[in-house]
Amino acid sequence: MKDLADHLFDVLENSVTSEATEVKVVLGFCNKRFSCKIKDNGRGIKSEDVTDPFVTSRKERKVGLGLPLLKKTAETTDGFLRISKLEGKGTFLEFETDISHIDAKPFGNLAKVFADALRSWPDVDFEVLIEGEKNEDEQVLNTKEIKEVVGCSDIQHKEIHDFVYKSIDKELKRIGINTQFGNF
């Protein structure tokens, strides 16, 4: 994984693969620490040791590297990765990384992750919020709302992808996340 954007996209893919229909992401960037919380309503994790590379639910191969790689990315930069099963249905995943750490990975293009997610999984509803330092979290993406405004469930259009990209990118830049290392 080249950057945090790839990691984030990979975690979203996990949610989709677990048959989630709704995925909620909360991003935060404060004191050089980038945090990400993801909640889905998928079928949930089976075992607690999903960060073990030799544990995977897939059948095509015996290893699963997405979460172990993310764990390493987080932990080598004084961060963490936590995953828990939600009551009833779904998974909650949270990771944090210190972006000023010498081993930190660049952000990559985080806004693009969500535009790509819409393109890849049109049937899944995504909600993205940016954590406020003092104020309330700000919602920067809500596909249900987009579908409502557009008036159809098909939002596979370049114009909409561009709109999503632009509006998220603007808000991410506002809290200091640029496409490289962030503004300190």
Added chain:
Amino acid sequence: MKNLEELKQIRDKVKKNLQMRSGKHKVRIVVCMATCGIAAGARQTMNTLADLIEKSDRDDVIITTSGCAGFCEQEPMIQIYTEDNEPVVYGKVDLKAAEEIFEKHILNNQIAEKYLFSKGK
């Protein structure tokens, strides 16, 4: 969400677009999008293909994604399904490969041998 006004302006454009491509698609490109694909750059491959479709004005081509096909070393991989033909799988589809495959396979209906991984099911 903010900017909903802007979205309303997009709406009309989208509706028109939707009417235009109401016909059935003839070609389906599937991009493998598991950890292995993502790490190898499958997102960029998908976006390149989407741009190529857009530019070519082909409204009968769609892109979808799938999970890991089990040949991680070949990523990014794509499968192309065309009407009446066996599915074709291409491996190591970087941006240059994506352009070549699109030109050859999608636009001219020939196999791009250079990147061919397998044919048929």
